[in-house]
Amino acid sequence: MRAASLPAGPQPAAGSQPAVESIGTLAVLVDHLFAAYADPDAGTRSDLTARHELLRARILHHLAGYDAHSCATSAIGAVLDRACLLYVLGFPEASLRECQARLDALLAVRHPGLGSFIERAAAEASLVGDRAIPPDAASALVILAERCAALGARDAALGRSILIEAPAQGRASGGIGCARADSPTSRRKWNADLHDLLARGAVAVTRWLEQANAEPLRV
C-alpha cells in the first residue's frame, strides 16, 4: 500500500526517550536493520557510516511513497536484508552473491523455463504490461545478473591462475594471472554503485510481492 508522501526518517536525539511510531516509515526500518555497525558518534566518519547513508538515501529515494505497511518492508527487511547488511559491512562480493541467491529464487518462480540468472533477468526486463516492473528496477536486475556472472568468471579465472602460475611451481609472485593481480572486475566495479542497485532491486522485489498478492487467509 503506497502512502502519499516520502517517509520522513526521524532520528531520536541521543539520550531521549525513543518514540513508538504510529505509522511505520521505511526510514526507521532501514536505520534499524542496517545501522547496527555504524557509529555516528565516532570522531571520524567510518566507511560503515558512509555506506549506510548511501544505501539509506537510495532506498528512500527509489521506494518513495511506500511506508512500512507495504510489501517494501519485506523486500528490504526479509528478502534483501542480508545483501544490504553485507554491503554496509563492506563485503560487496558476498552482497552480490546473496543478492543473486534471493533475487534469482524469486525470478525462477516468474520465469521457470529459463536456466540462468542472466536469462531470467533479461526475460524480466523484457516484460511489458501488468507484470512489468519499473524500467529502472529491470535494468538493475540485468546489471546485477551480469555482475554476478562476471564475478563467477573472475573466480574461475583466478582459480586457474593460482593453479597454473603459483609461486610454488617456480613462478614469481605478482606475475600475470596470479592471485594478487587486479581482476577484470575490480573492487571498485563491484562496489561503486551497489547501494543503488540494491535499492532498485528492492523496488523489483516490492512489485513482485505486490503482484503475488499473497493474502494467505480468506474468509
Next chain:
Amino acid sequence: MATCDVLVIGGGPAGSTAAAAAARRGVAVIQVEKTDGNRYHIGESLIPFCAYPLRRIGVYDAVKVAGFPVKYGVQFVGTSGAASRPFDFFQYLMDGSAVAWQVWRADFDRLLLDHARAQGVEQRRGAAAERFLIDRGRVVGAVVDGQPIHARMTIDCTGRDALALRSFAWRERDPGLDRWAVWTYFTGHRLESGIDAGNTFVCSLPCGGWFWWIPVGRDRVSVGAVAKRESLFPADLDLGEDRLAAAWQRQFAMQPWIRDHLSGAERVEPFRSTNEYAYRARYCGAPGLILAGDAFGFLDPIFSSGVFLALWSGESAGHVAADIVAGGAELSRLDAYGSRLGNAIESIRRLVYAFYEPTFAFSRIMARDSDARADISDLLNGNFARDYQDFFRQVEDFCPLPAPFGHGLVAARAAAAAAGDPQHQPVAQATQHAESSQ
C-alpha cells in the same frame, strides 16, 4: 416489534466485524452494545493477520492513521532478563500486512463500532441483551432492554459476558490453562530503540508464569503478570489489603527486564485482574445462532491471538449469517465455521501449552531445526489455518502436548446425530432446555 435479518449482540471487535461484514453483503443488521461505545477492555496487541479482516470490511486505512503504536514483532525475555532476537513479522509475511499495532482498546473498539454504523448497520448503543428469543428450538432474536428484536440469524458477540454460554450452560474450561492475570499501566517507562520500541515482550517468571509488556501509546505501557493462582496469591502469604498490587509487586521483583524498563516509571491506572483464562463453548452455534469472539472461546493471551480470533470469527460469522439469510444450508455452513475456528484455535493452543512446559524453549527447537523459526513466526503472525504437524512433532520431543479440546461443533448437528436422523432439523438439546425454562 423490531425485526432484521441479522442481530449482532455486542460492540467489541467480533461484533462490529460481524455486523460490518454482514451489512456489506446487503442484509439488514441490528447491532446492540450495552455501553455507549466507550468501553475499557484488555487485549491490546494486534497481530499481522488482523490486517485481512480489517481490510475486507474496509476499515484498515482508518486504523492505519488512528495513531496506534506500530508493532513489528515479538520478543521473549528469560528469567535472567536477557531478551531474544525479535521475531519480526516481516521476515516471513511478505504481503504488506506484516506490521501490526498495539491499541488502546477503547479507541480501537469505538473505531470499529463507528465503521460498522457507516456500513449501514442500525446500532443501539447503551442497550443490553437480556436473553435469547427461542421458538421451536430455533433462536429467533433476543430481548433487548425489555423489548424483543426478531432476527433470522443472531450472532452472539457478548465477549466474556457470554450470553449463550450462560443461557445454555455451554462453557467448557480448558483445565491445563487455569491462569490468573494481574495488570496495570505505567508512564515514564523505558522503551527499546528503533523498530523494537513497539514490540510485545513476553517475560518469563521463575514461577512458570510471565509478564506482558505492551506499549499501548506514546506514553503508556500495559504490564501484566500471568501465573497460576497459587503463584500469584499464595495461601500461606498475607498480601495485605491491596492483594492485586501485592501480587503484582511480588512477580515484578523477580523479572529483571521489567524492573529495568519500569525504573522511574509512574503507575497511572489501578490494578485489575481476571481469572477466566481459557474456555470454549461446547457448540459454535445452533439453529438461528452463531457464536463469535470471546463469546465462543478464549485462549491464554500469551501470543496475542485474542483480537485476531475475534476479528476473524466475527467476519466469518457475519458471512455465514448472510449466507443463511440468503437461503444457504444452515447446518453445513455452521459445521464449516465451527470446525475451521476450532482447528485454528487448536494450533495456537498447543503452542500455549508448550510455552508453559519447563522443558520447552523456542531456542531449543530452533537450535535443532532452523526452519522452526518460520513455523513459530507463522503462529505469531496469526496464520493458524495452515498445517503445523511437522512442527508440533518436533515440539513433542521436548514436552507433552494436550489432546484436542474437542468442542465447537454445532448444537443441532450433535442433537441430530444423537437422534439418528441427520436430515431432520431437531431441537438442540441445550436450546430446548433454555426454551422450556423461559
